[in-house]
Amino acid sequence: MIINLTPHPVTVVGDSGTVTFTVPPSGKILRLPEAVSPAGDVGGVPVVRKALDPAADLPPYQEGIYYIVSLPVAQAVRREDFLVPDDLIRDEKGQVIGCRRFAVVA
Numbered sequence: 001m002i003i004n005l006t007p008h009p010v011t012v013v014g015d016s017g018t019v020t021f022t023v024p025p026s027g028k029i030l031r032l033p034e035a036v037s038p039a040g041d042v043g044g045v046p047v048v049r050k051a052l053d054p055a056a057d058l059p060p061y062q063e064g065i066y067y068i069v070s071l072p073v074a075q076a077v078r079r080e081d082f083l084v085p086d087d088l089i090r091d092e093k094g095q096v097i098g099c100r101r102f103a104v105v106a
Contacts (some may be wrong), residue, residue, distance in 0.1 A: 002083070004035045004068045005030035010085050011098035019098070022067060032076055032095075052076035066102075074105040084095050 002011055004023040011022045019104035032052040039049040054076045059067060068083050074082045 002066045003063060003067060005059075005073075006068055006070060010068050012102075013089055013098040013100055015100075030056075030058070030067070030073055033075055054078075068102070071105070074103075080104055080106055 002023050003026050005026060005028055007025055007029050009022050009024050012020045032054065033056055035051045035053050037049045039047045041047055051081035052072060054073075058077065058079075059081065061081055064093075066083050069077075069082045069084065071084050074084045083102040083104065084094045086103035088096050089098040089100065091097050
């Protein structure tokens with residue numbers, strides 16, 4: 001089972017270019033809160049240090065269930081059940097229209 005925790009459908013396209021399946025948004029979007037702290041300044045412009053808080057309200061790990069999440073979420077949390085659309089397919093305007101595979105951030 002794949003649950004989409006992004007705000008848009010994720011379409012998977014096979015080698016032949018045909019749509020294999022589409023995972024609609026689940027209605028829940030997983031976003032991580034930011035932790036921001038001062039880091040000095042550069043030429044009089046403030047600089048802050050930002051990090052995503054991986055201790056947010058995450059879905060529990062369940063065998064056989066995978067979650068489609070954004071790359072920043074996957075990078076912060078690094079769970080094997082968090083999938084990121086990979087090998088993206090774009091239309092002539094550069095808009096993402098699908099992916100050929102999923103990636104897990106190691």
